[in-house]
Amino acid sequence: SNLSVGAAHGKIILIGEHAVVYNKPAIAIPFTEVGAKAIIQEGGNDESGCRLNCKYFCGPFENAPEPLSGITACVHETLSYLQVEKPNITIRIESSIPSGRGLGSSAAIAYAVVKGLFRYYGHQANEDEILRLAQVAEIFAHGNPSGIDVVAVGSEGPIRFQKGKGAVPLPIGKTLHLVIADTGRFGDTRTAVESIRTLYEQDRLTTQRSLDLIEDFTYHCEQAMAKGDVKLVGCCLNLAQEELSALGVSDEGIDRLVDVARDSGALGAKLTGGGRGGCILALAADEQDALQLSISLKEAGATETYISRIGMSQHH
Ligand code: PMV
Numbered sequence: 001s002n003l004s005v006g007a008a009h010g011k012i013i014l015i016g017e018h019a020v021v022y023n024k025p026a027i028a029i030p031f032t033e034v035g036a037k038a039i040i041q042e043g044g045n046d047e048s049g050c051r052l053n054c055k056y057f058c059g060p061f062e063n064a065p066e067p068l069s070g071i072t073a074c075v076h077e078t079l080s081y082l083q084v085e086k087p088n089i090t091i092r093i094e095s096s097i098p099s100g101r102g103l104g105s106s107a108a109i110a111y112a113v114v115k116g117l118f119r120y121y122g123h124q125a126n127e128d129e130i131l132r133l134a135q136v137a138e139i140f141a142h143g144n145p146s147g148i149d150v151v152a153v154g155s156e157g158p159i160r161f162q163k164g165k166g167a168v169p170l171p172i173g174k175t176l177h178l179v180i181a182d183t184g185r186f187g188d189t190r191t192a193v194e195s196i197r198t199l200y201e202q203d204r205l206t207t208q209r210s211l212d213l214i215e216d217f218t219y220h221c222e223q224a225m226a227k228g229d230v231k232l233v234g235c236c237l238n239l240a241q242e243e244l245s246a247l248g249v250s251d252e253g254i255d256r257l258v259d260v261a262r263d264s265g266a267l268g269a270k271l272t273g274g275g276r277g278g279c280i281l282a283l284a285a286d287e288q289d290a291l292q293l294s295i296s297l298k299e300a301g302a303t304e305t306y307i308s309r310i311g312m313s314q315h316h
Helices: 066-081 105-120 127-142 148-152 189-202 204-227 230-246 252-263 287-299
Strands: 003-015 026-042 050-053 058-060 089-095 159-162 166-169 177-182 268-272 279-284 304-309 312-315
Touching (some): 003 105, 003 204, 003 268, 026 105, 026 204, 050 066, 066 105, 148 166, 230 252, 230 268, 252 287, 279 287
Antiparallel strands (some): 159 166, 304 312
16 A cells, blocks of 8 residues: 655754754754654544554544644644645654654654655655644744754754754864763753743843854854864854853753763863753764763763764764
């Protein structure tokens, strides 16, 4: 019978997270070591509706638990866009992206599902339509998402993203060796974004200053990446981490891994994504240093580490 697959990879925000919610630019890179797949198949549903088959749930859409409401809303929106009235399909979701770690899990699943549905119904995929529909799931997951995640999980290379302006591919002067280390704790992006909003309303001047500084560091980071000035990239990452700390989205576990990374020779280290749990990223001078950093971070308690060379990456 009829079968279609949609796929997306993970993403890493190099710099600019949170500020991007306030219309500042941010830099994201594809994280191809992990990914999500949506397999769309005909049948499996008596009600001529949709069936979902994933790690946490298997059954008709109507019975899907609350945390999956983003994905079901996204499917409904996509089917209505494609003018499908009686779908009678089963959507199987497979993902190797850990959820709640700032690595783009929810966005990649949404992107893969929309792409899979477009393929299944023979609709010519238009990137802007896919992004808009995948964003429906992100709004459920995050409340007020900037949109960077859905763009980054479908992007082939590093991008600068800005709300309302979309993504611009970024030139890279020299390979960046990144180590991603998982604190092992769930990072609630929605809460983190809301906490900065509260801060913004309580103390606009100080908050705005931090957001403006992150914008500056992001700008300088982009220039340094283009020139291949890896040390300067590292500096920008460290400076951004200072501001993320000031904004209250870092925490003890993140700070500890960031310190270990810097003490072990990282050129820069910071949280990545929403923060308050989730992952840190560390910039290494070369492949060898990246391996060493990865070992040090594991010893310091990171539950998982990954090495990523801009687009290409390896699992450790
Ligand atoms: O989904 P996460 O945890 O990688 O965070 C996305 C980046 C934020 O800037 C914190 C939120 C957003 O919507 O851009």
